[in-house]
Amino acid sequence: MTSGINETAPAQGPKDTRTLYIDYSKCIGCETCEAVCKFLYAQPRIVMVRTVDGQMLPLYCRHCDHPHCMKTCRTGSLTVDEQHAVLLNPMFCRGCQTKSCILGCPYGGVFATGEGVAVSKCDLCASRRKKGDLPACVEMCPTGAILYVEREAIPGLETDESRAAEARVTDFVRPRKEKS
Amino acid sequence: MSAEPRMNFAFLRSTPAAAVGRNVGIIGAGPSGLAATGYLAANGYQVEAYDKLPRPGGLMVFGIPSSRIAPDRIQRGVTMLERQYGVLFHTRTKICCSAPLHEEEGDHFSYDMVGLADLLERHDAIMICTGSWKSRKLGVEGESLRGVYSSLEFLFPIRAVRYASPNVTVPPVEGKRVVVVGAGHSAVDVAHSAKQLGAQSVSIVYRRTATEAPCGRYEVERMVECGCTWLEQRNPLRFLGEVDVQGVEVALPDGTHEVLPADVVVTAIGEVPTPPFAKELGLENVRKGDVRWLNMTALDNVFVAGDVLTGPSKIGQAVYSGLRAARSLANWLDLRAQNRQHEYDAAADLVKR
Numbered sequence: 001m002t003s004g005i006n007e008t009a010p011a012q013g014p015k016d017t018r019t020l021y022i023d024y025s026k027c028i029g030c031e032t033c034e035a036v037c038k039f040l041y042a043q044p045r046i047v048m049v050r051t052v053d054g055q056m057l058p059l060y061c062r063h064c065d066h067p068h069c070m071k072t073c074r075t076g077s078l079t080v081d082e083q084h085a086v087l088l089n090p091m092f093c094r095g096c097q098t099k100s101c102i103l104g105c106p107y108g109g110v111f112a113t114g115e116g117v118a119v120s121k122c123d124l125c126a127s128r129r130k131k132g133d134l135p136a137c138v139e140m141c142p143t144g145a146i147l148y149v150e151r152e153a154i155p156g157l158e159t160d161e162s163r164a165a166e167a168r169v170t171d172f173v174r175p176r177k178e179k180s
Numbered sequence: 181m182s183a184e185p186r187m188n189f190a191f192l193r194s195t196p197a198a199a200v201g202r203n204v205g206i207i208g209a210g211p212s213g214l215a216a217t218g219y220l221a222a223n224g225y226q227v228e229a230y231d232k233l234p235r236p237g238g239l240m241v242f243g244i245p246s247s248r249i250a251p252d253r254i255q256r257g258v259t260m261l262e263r264q265y266g267v268l269f270h271t272r273t274k275i276c277c278s279a280p281l282h283e284e285e286g287d288h289f290s291y292d293m294v295g296l297a298d299l300l301e302r303h304d305a306i307m308i309c310t311g312s313w314k315s316r317k318l319g320v321e322g323e324s325l326r327g328v329y330s331s332l333e334f335l336f337p338i339r340a341v342r343y344a345s346p347n348v349t350v351p352p353v354e355g356k357r358v359v360v361v362g363a364g365h366s367a368v369d370v371a372h373s374a375k376q377l378g379a380q381s382v383s384i385v386y387r388r389t390a391t392e393a394p395c396g397r398y399e400v401e402r403m404v405e406c407g408c409t410w411l412e413q414r415n416p417l418r419f420l421g422e423v424d425v426q427g428v429e430v431a432l433p434d435g436t437h438e439v440l441p442a443d444v445v446v447t448a449i450g451e452v453p454t455p456p457f458a459k460e461l462g463l464e465n466v467r468k469g470d471v472r473w474l475n476m477t478a479l480d481n482v483f484v485a486g487d488v489l490t491g492p493s494k495i496g497q498a499v500y501s502g503l504r505a506a507r508s509l510a511n512w513l514d515l516r517a518q519n520r521q522h523e524y525d526a527a528a529d530l531v532k533r
């Protein structure tokens with residue numbers, strides 16, 4: 001990290017597999033990621049929630065290897081690009097009432113907008129990537145909690161704290177059933 | 181693989197656009213001012229940012245503890261603005277009123293004070309991003325006793341002392357009994373800082389319950405884990421003592437009173453904005469959205485953004501406000517250059533909030 005500014009050239013190797021990873025134990029819930037995304041795209045694609053114990057944390061798309069949202073969408077509006085970013089095609093999306101993609105995402109990473117195209121989701125800043133720029137939320141996070149990393153590197157980045165923090169988010173998105 | 185080593189305020193463009201031949205002054209280099217600076221600099225504006233403190237960053241550097249935001253991340257972002265985007269930072273420079281703008285008694289200049297009117301002459305437009313720094317008072321007896329601090333009075337010197345400011349001393353806390361009033365994020369920061377500085381005990385007094393605490397139950401539990409005492413449903417009535425504070429008298433829900441012994445008391449119940457020249461700028465109207473132009477004040481070419489406008493918020497909201505105001509400022513200068521200001525559709529701009 002001594003080189004200072006990280007150049008935004010694509011990662012070496014034949015295929016770029018970078019995606020977002022948020023270390024929730026470093027996140028201070030400042031909303032900057034949401035704010036920057038909203039500034040660029042009008043509807044934010046990374047959205048703050050307040051967990052049961054009152055912590056503010058952002059929900060985001062994991063661009064899964066086998067995206068559940070994509071499977072549930074019957075209009076074919078969701079596709080993956082060469083970097084395996086899951087993209088929403090607003091031309092095909094008809095904002096169906098079933099909200100299958102929103103309900104289908106185990107991470108709460110697809111968002112209802114309540115206007116226009118009914119759904120918003122992260123495309124890893126597709127237009128910025130074309131220019132070799134990094135995702136805007138990654139650039140502006142004050143704490144460095146959001147990383148843009150090769151998928152394979154993610155398990156190695158997790159810590160006990162990050163997993164514990166992630167569990168609080170998971171509890172929010174998928175509340176555990178009370179076992180009686 | 182590690183995080184990007186800096187906050188990239190000029191994230192909009194990896195290289196600045198061709199120079200547009202316009203010069204903008206930003207007053208206050210907190211998150212809102214830096215976001216506006218980055219936006220305009222990336223779009224080819226010459227930007228000069230003024231801040232009264234020795235380092236840019238605002239409360240990200242001088243309020244929020246460094247364990248939560250590494251100050252280096254901000255400084256590297258600032259350096260990037262300087263080197264790659266040609267931004268000029270004037271630190272230790274306070275912007276104040278000046279006679280030509282409106283005559284006011286007691287207006288005086290010192291060499292590190294610059295008047296708003298001077299700035300208006302120097303720049304095509306300016307933006308005020310001075311934040312919300314005045315601490316709200318509890319309004320109880322004994323609030324002016326020695327040893328009673330507001331959250332920023334307490335936190336600011338802890339951070340500022342790193343920058344070798346001569347007039348700054350860290351509040352003496354070691355071995356002392358500290359009582360913190362309030363349960364917002366600044367109360368949490370005060371509690372943790374007091375612990376780190378070696379306080380004998382730290383108690384947090386809040387008038388409601390942990391579930392209602394603005395900082396959230398999670399933060400309350402973390403303070404308790406760190407050895408702080410959480411005292412809920414206690415309403416502070418007065419601070420006791422002759423010269424130095426000695427205790428806090430609180431009321432319990434059943435109406436009885438209780439005295440908490442204390443050597444240091446910190447009231448952390450929020451801040452209020454202290455805009456320079458609020459009236460002249462018509463900030464009340466800007467807040468209500470009653471404006472000729474998004475984020476423009478009653479003075480042509482003077483814009484405003486961030487907590488100074490909205491009151492205490494969060495970094496994200498300050499950043500958003502700074503970006504919106506910067507875009508608005510650029511649009512204003514463009515239309516004005518063609519003498520087409522009247523074509524501006526304020527209503528359309530406002531609904532997109």
Ligand SMILES: Cc1cc2nc3c(=O)[nH]c(=O)nc-3n(C[C@H](O)[C@H](O)[C@H](O)COP(=O)(O)OP(=O)(O)OC[C@H]3O[C@@H](n4cnc5c(N)ncnc54)[C@H](O)[C@@H]3O)c2cc1C
Pocket residue numbers: 028029030031207208209210211212213230231232233236237238239240243244273274275276309310311312313331332335365366367369451456485486487488492493494495496498
């Ligand atoms: C203790 C504390 C903890 C906080 N914790 C969090 C948190 O965890 N997460 C979060 O999102 N938010 C937090 N906040 C809120 C957050 O810091 C603010 O909302 C945000 O910094 C506001 O940004 P700003 O740019 O509007 O103003 P500021 O950050 O206040 O910056 C204003 C700048 O203007 C300068 N200035 C003021 N007057 C003049 C003048 N006359 N001339 C020249 N310069 C001037 C100041 O020196 C300062 O640098 C916290 C606030 C406090 C006080």
Ligand code: SF4
Pocket residue numbers: 022026027028029030031032033034057058140141142143144145146
């Ligand atoms: S910008 Fe970073 S620290 Fe702030 S809420 Fe987003 S992930 Fe968390």
Ligand code: SF4
Pocket residue numbers: 020036037045046060121122123124125135136137138
């Ligand atoms: S990568 Fe881009 S689109 Fe996705 S959440 Fe971040 S800013 Fe928004």
